[in-house]
Amino acid sequence: xxxxxxxRRDFLLAGIAAATVAxxxxxxxSPFEAGADEQVKxxxxxxxxxxxxxxxxxxxxxxxxxxxxxxxxSNTEARIGIPGKKFVMVIDLSRCKNLKKCQSAxxxxxxxxxxxxxxxxxxxxxxxxxxxxxxxxxCMHCDDPPCVKVCPVDATFKRQDGIVLIDSDxxxxxxxxxxxxxxxxxxxxxSEPELTAEIASKPYSCxxxxxxxxxxxxxxxxxxxxxxxxxxPHCVSACPNxxxxxGDMNEDTxxxxxxxxxxxxxxxxxxxxxxxxxxxxxxxxxxxxxxSRNFPYESGVENDKIQNK
Amino acid sequence: MENxxxxxxxxxxxxxxxxxFGKWGKIWTGFLIAICLVGLFxxxxxxxxxxVVTSMRDYASWGIYISNFVFFxxxxxxxxxxxxxxxxxxxxxxxxxxxxxxxxAVAAIIFASIIIIVDMGSPERFYFLILYGRVQSPxxxxxxxxxxxxxxxxxxxxxxxxxxxxxxxxxxxxxGKRLYKFYGFIGSFWKGTPEQFKLSEKAINIxxxxxxxxxxxxxTVTSWLFATTYRPGWDSTNFGAYFIAGAFLVxxxxxxxxxxxxxxxxHLEKYITENHFExxxxxxxxxxxxxxxxxxxxxxxxxxxxxxSEAAYLTGLFSGDFAVAFWxxxxxxxxxxIVILIFKKGRRPLPVFIIGIMVVVGAWxxxxxxVTPTLLHPFLPMHDVPASYHHxxxxxxxxxxTSGSLAGVCLVxxxxxxxxxxxxxxxxxxxxxxxxx
Numbered sequence: 001x002x003x004x005x006x007x008r009r010d011f012l013l014a015g016i017a018a019a020t021v022a023x024x025x026x027x028x029x030s031p032f033e034a035g036a037d038e039q040v041k042x043x044x045x046x047x048x049x050x051x052x053x054x055x056x057x058x059x060x061x062x063x064x065x066x067x068x069x070x071x072x073x074s075n076t077e078a079r080i081g082i083p084g085k086k087f088v089m090v091i092d093l094s095r096c097k098n099l100k101k102c103q104s105a106x107x108x109x110x111x112x113x114x115x116x117x118x119x120x121x122x123x124x125x126x127x128x129x130x131x132x133x134x135x136x137x138x139c140m141h142c143d144d145p146p147c148v149k150v151c152p153v154d155a156t157f158k159r160q161d162g163i164v165l166i167d168s169d170x171x172x173x174x175x176x177x178x179x180x181x182x183x184x185x186x187x188x189x190x191s192e193p194e195l196t197a198e199i200a201s202k203p204y205s206c207x208x209x210x211x212x213x214x215x216x217x218x219x220x221x222x223x224x225x226x227x228x229x230x231x232x233p234h235c236v237s238a239c240p241n242x243x244x245x246x247g248d249m250n251e252d253t254x255x256x257x258x259x260x261x262x263x264x265x266x267x268x269x270x271x272x273x274x275x276x277x278x279x280x281x282x283x284x285x286x287x288x289x290x291x292s293r294n295f296p297y298e299s300g301v302e303n304d305k306i307q308n309k
Numbered sequence: 310m311e312n313x314x315x316x317x318x319x320x321x322x323x324x325x326x327x328x329x330f331g332k333w334g335k336i337w338t339g340f341l342i343a344i345c346l347v348g349l350f351x352x353x354x355x356x357x358x359x360x361v362v363t364s365m366r367d368y369a370s371w372g373i374y375i376s377n378f379v380f381f382x383x384x385x386x387x388x389x390x391x392x393x394x395x396x397x398x399x400x401x402x403x404x405x406x407x408x409x410x411x412x413x414a415v416a417a418i419i420f421a422s423i424i425i426i427v428d429m430g431s432p433e434r435f436y437f438l439i440l441y442g443r444v445q446s447p448x449x450x451x452x453x454x455x456x457x458x459x460x461x462x463x464x465x466x467x468x469x470x471x472x473x474x475x476x477x478x479x480x481x482x483x484x485g486k487r488l489y490k491f492y493g494f495i496g497s498f499w500k501g502t503p504e505q506f507k508l509s510e511k512a513i514n515i516x517x518x519x520x521x522x523x524x525x526x527x528x529t530v531t532s533w534l535f536a537t538t539y540r541p542g543w544d545s546t547n548f549g550a551y552f553i554a555g556a557f558l559v560x561x562x563x564x565x566x567x568x569x570x571x572x573x574x575x576h577l578e579k580y581i582t583e584n585h586f587e588x589x590x591x592x593x594x595x596x597x598x599x600x601x602x603x604x605x606x607x608x609x610x611x612x613x614x615x616x617x618s619e620a621a622y623l624t625g626l627f628s629g630d631f632a633v634a635f636w637x638x639x640x641x642x643x644x645x646x647i648v649i650l651i652f653k654k655g656r657r658p659l660p661v662f663i664i665g666i667m668v669v670v671g672a673w674x675x676x677x678x679x680v681t682p683t684l685l686h687p688f689l690p691m692h693d694v695p696a697s698y699h700h701x702x703x704x705x706x707x708x709x710x711t712s713g714s715l716a717g718v719c720l721v722x723x724x725x726x727x728x729x730x731x732x733x734x735x736x737x738x739x740x741x742x743x744x745x746x
Contacts, residue, residue, distance in 0.1 A: 103693070116367075120693040137689060146539065152448035153434075153441040172437050173360075173430020176448055178370040182539040184687040188370060188430065191361035214359045215430030276688060279539050307693050 072205035073228065075167065079206075081159025086249035086284075087222055088162070089233075090266060091136055093290035095241045096121070098134040098300025105238030109223070111199050111210050116187050118220040119235055123304060132297045133290035136243065138235070139164060139185045139220035140275065140283030147177035147186065156217070162249070162284050163222045167206045171216040178217060182276055183283075186219045222246075232257060241294065249284075318738045322476060325730045325737065326483060328575060334727075341720040348713015351706040352427060360430055362706045368691050369684045369701035374428035376676035377711050380559070381421035381718070382455070382531045383552070383672065387560025388414020388462050389524035393517035402588060404740055405580045405732045409567050411466040412729075413560075416721035418459050418527075420714045427710055447533045454526040461520045468513050471499040472506075472735035488728065528556045535679065541619040542683035551603040555672060558596040558643075562668030565589050567722070569662035571731050580732050583658060590656030593664065594647055601643045622686035631682050634674050642671020 043062040051057045072078075103119045110118065118138065125132040141164045148158050155170035156177055178186040193212040200211050207224035223233035227246075231237075236244040237257050245261060247254030252263045266272065270288040330338060355362050365372045391410035395403035426432050442449045474496030481489055499505060532552035535543035545551070565586065572581040611619050612627070626635045646664045649655040655664070681701055685691075691699050703711070 115695045117693050122690050122692045124690070150446050150448070150537065152443060152446040152452075153437045154443050155441075170434075170437065170441065171431065172434045173432075174428070174448060175370045175430065176446070176534065178367070179535075179540070179684065180538045182688050184368065184689055184691075187367045189359070190363075190366065191359040213431075217430075307695075309696060 072203055072225070073207060075169075075206070078165065078224070079157055079159065079167070081161035081163060081224075082228060083160065084250060085161040085227075087141070087227060088247060088249045088254060088263060089138065089141075089222070089236075089285045090245040090254050090261075090263070090272065090288060091138075091285060092243050092245070092270075092288040093133055093135060094288060094293045095243045095295075096134040096136060096290075096300070097241065097295035098123075098303050099240065100303060101238045101240060102136055102235035102244065105234040106220070109234040110208075110218075110221075111193070111195060111212065112187075112218075113189070113191075113193055113212070116218075117307075118185070118187065118218070121300075121304075123300075131290070133293075134297070134300050135287070136235075137183060137185065137275070138285060139222070140183050140281065140285045141222055143282035143284065144280060146180040146182065146281060150176045150180045152176065159224075161227075163224050163227075165206045165221055165224060166209070166217055166219060168209075168213045168216040168218075169204060169206075171213075173215040173217070175217065182279055182281065186217050188217055189214050318741070321737055321741065322734055324577070324579070325732050325734045326477070326480060327727055327730055330727065334574070334723075338720070338723055341716045341723065344716035345713045345720060348710045348716070351709035351713070354706055355427070355710070356432075362704060364701055364704045364707065366698040366701075367694060368687060368698050369681055371428070371680050371684060372701060373677060373680075373703045373707055373711050374424055376673070376680045377714060378421050378424045378428070379531055379552075379679065380673050380676045381417045381424065381714075382527055383556035383559045383676070384563050384669075384718075385414045385417035385421060385458070385462070385560070386524050386528055386553075386556040387564055388465070389520045390557055390560055391564060392465055393520045393524075396513075396517050397521075401740070402585060404736050405577070405585065406564060406568065406589075407469070407736075408466070408729070408731060408733055409571065409726075410560075410564050411462065412722050412725045413563055413567060413718075414462045415459075415466055416718045416725070418455065418462060419721060420718050422455060422459070423717070424711075424714050427714075447530060447537050450530045451527075451534065454523060454530050458520070458523045458527045461516055461523055465513070465516045465520060467495075468509050468516070469733055469736065470729060471496050471509060472501060473730050473733060475499050475501055476734050477730075491728075525553060528552045535683070539688075540683050541616075541622045541686055541688075542679075545607060547603065547607050551607050554596070554600040554603045555675065558593070558600045559669055559672035561589065561593055561596055562665045562672065565593065565661050565665035566669060569658055569665070571726065572658070575731060577732065580737065586658045586661045587653075587656045590650045590661045590664075593661070593668065594650045597643050597647045597650075597668070601639075601647070604639065604643070618688060622682055625682050625686065626678065631678055635678055638671045638675040638678060641667050642675060 040062045042060040045061040046058040047061050047064065049057055049059055098121050100121055103117055103121065106112070106119045107117060112118065120137050122135045122137060123132060124135045141162055143158075143162065145156075145158055145164050147156050148164060151157075152174065153170055153172055155168075155172065156164065156166045158164050173188070175188060178184075178188065189212050192214045195211050202208070202210060204211060204213070205225070207221070207228060209218060209221045212218055223231075223235075226233055232246050232255070233244075236246045239256070242256040242258055245254035245256040245259075245266070247260075247263060249263065254261050254263045254266065266288070267286060270291075272286040272288050274283045274286055276283075351362075363372060363374075388411045391403055392407045392414075396407070426435055429435065438449065438452055442452070444450075474492050477484065477492050478489070478497065484492065529549040529552065532548040536545055536548035538544065568581050568585065568589070571577060608623070608626075612623050615623065625631050646668055649660060649664055654660070685699070685701060
């Protein structure tokens with residue numbers, strides 16, 4: 001359990017650092033703002049902070065300044081991935097009632113065009129006499145990704161942390177990857193994406209996948225920007241039923257935000273499997289079968305009609 | 310060819326010199342240019358608004374552009390069939406057909422490259438293929454072999470032209486000033502010395518040998534764009550041979566159509582004889598039989614098993630949405646040509662010409678059926694997408710661009726046959742001398 005404690009403290013520290021920076025802490029200039037050392041009058045109200053050395057210090061509130069958003073990582077860094085990580089997702093089908101909160105959160109976060117979904121919730125039924133169930137699908141982030149194999153220009157690539165990403169500045173729009181993906185997970189920007197001025201002005205990064213670009217392919221990116229910050233992908237935190245669990249294979253832990261599981265135990269106890277295993281693509285997304293369900297299949301039918309008339 | 314034995318060299322030359330367009334030639338060229346312009350306008354719209362102007366969407370992510378690409382690559386294969394295979398096999402009667410075949414090959418391979426750029430979502434990044442190309446992608450293999458094939462085809466058209474250009478340069482008054490300059494630019498170094506003939510003969514032989522594997526590669530690699538994926542209908546080890554067989558058939562079909570048209574338009578009855586149609590008819594039967602065999606192979610065994618992942622795709626072809634096109638391609642593109650061409654009467658020029666058209670049209674639909682139905686039958690259900698994504702029927706822009714590219718091929722053929730002799734003059738004269746001796 002020490003491992004988990006460590007990561008929790010890392011998480012806390014990272015959170016504080018991201019929220020504020022104590023100007024008085026260091027004699028060095030703030031790397032983010034040129035005028036950080038300008039004179040500020042003390043307000044007299046002290047705030048306790050944890051210093052980089054692990055000591056609790058008191059700093060006047062007036063010396064605290066909000067930190068601007070971290071600039072996106074360089075393209076080279078984004079292509080390498082986060083060292084030492086191997087991301088994995090577990091989707092528990094027994095908890096899904098097709099609420100599609102995952103989908104709307106994902107669409108919002110990545111500013112997808114209307115009609116475009118990176119997450120789809122399929123209504124599945126293997127055969128006439130088997131029970132229907134809801135199956136959310138994301139990019140499988142395969143370890144042997146067919147899309148990466150066929151890409152002629154290295155626009156889609158596999159990172160060392162297991163995430164498969166697309167570089168929209170590189171993509172030539174040949175759509176061979178879409179034909180190659182057996183999970184039909186990839187979508188295409190057929191027209192100029194409708195972007196708000198705020199999104200359009202953001203610098204493009206293949207970790208955030210925004211702003212989208214006309215004539216290029218898009219897909220679920222496992223929210224690489226969130227994972228870099230030590231946070232959960234949007235679909236995971238948006239699901240009220242804890243269907244999605246996300247984590248690190250190397251740590252053998254996955255969490256849906258509320259509960260944390262040992263990945264290997266979860267897969268063993270609940271007979272986890274992967275989609276289209278026989279194709280040999282080695283997905284990073286595991287499924288837990290829809291047994292002892294929390295909701296009947298029918299509870300999701302109404303919601304399905306909105307997109308699938 | 311007995312009736313042509315007595316033709317004198319001068320008569321051959323005056324018969325075969327390129328002619329200025331007559332009334333119909335001008336109308337035909339204008340018609341082609343008009344279609345190309347409409348296609349260009351549609352492409353301008355596509356560049357401006359994106360591929361959204363097509364009917365392609367996330368499931369049917371490839372459409373008639375890709376089918377058309379496969380069609381052009383297939384047609385272009387004929388250059389190697391008639392020029393190289395017949396030459397290496399020592400088939401004498403090929404002489405009047407070689408240049409037609411090579412011109413078709415060059416025109417088709419040019420537009421295969423163009424149409425693949427048209428299909429790209431970001432065509433302005435085309436040079437990325439060279440800058441960032443990764444050898445493991447079958448698209449890069451295709452780029453390499455198609456470029457190679459293009460250059461070999463150009464050379465195979467060019468070298469045998471040199472003696473003819475020397476003849477053309479003798480008739481300054483017949484050619485326009487600019488055309489005369491052009492002939493001089495590309496061929497004035499050719500003096501027709503025995504050394505030059507020896508060199509050229511050697512070069513042509515080398516090209517004929519190299520073009521055969523390259524031609525097989527262009528179409529095999531094109532089939533691999535599909536066969537290297539997991540999808541039902543594409544995941545087939547039969548695909549390379551199946552594509553090659555189809556390509557030889559449609560290429561030969563295109564040649565008989567062109568033979569008939571040029572024979573009529575330029576009054577070449579003495580050179581492209583009924584005998585040529587008779588022989589090409591026999592070849593068409595053989596090629597259609599081979600292609601039919603590969604089709605049986607491609608569909609019978611999966612249909613026997615009806616695997617779950619393939620069942621919807623197969624029933625869609627046999628009796629579903631695509632059944633009309635599927636059976637049309639099989640009957641009109643293969644079975645009917647075989648039945649008609651088996652009879653001697655069926656191998657006369659007009660029937661062979663009509664069958665050539667049937668074969669070409671059937672082949673175009675066949676390429677459409679190879680691309681689209683598979684994409685509309687993915688492994689996971691088509692879900693959470695707008696209803697229009699479940700179907701594919703090309704938009705007017707797609708039809709316009711596709712027609713524009715087909716017209717473009719015809720236009721290149723028309724222009725090349727306006728500039729150069731349709732039938733090799735020098736070779737025909739040489740053959741005359743041989744037979745007279």
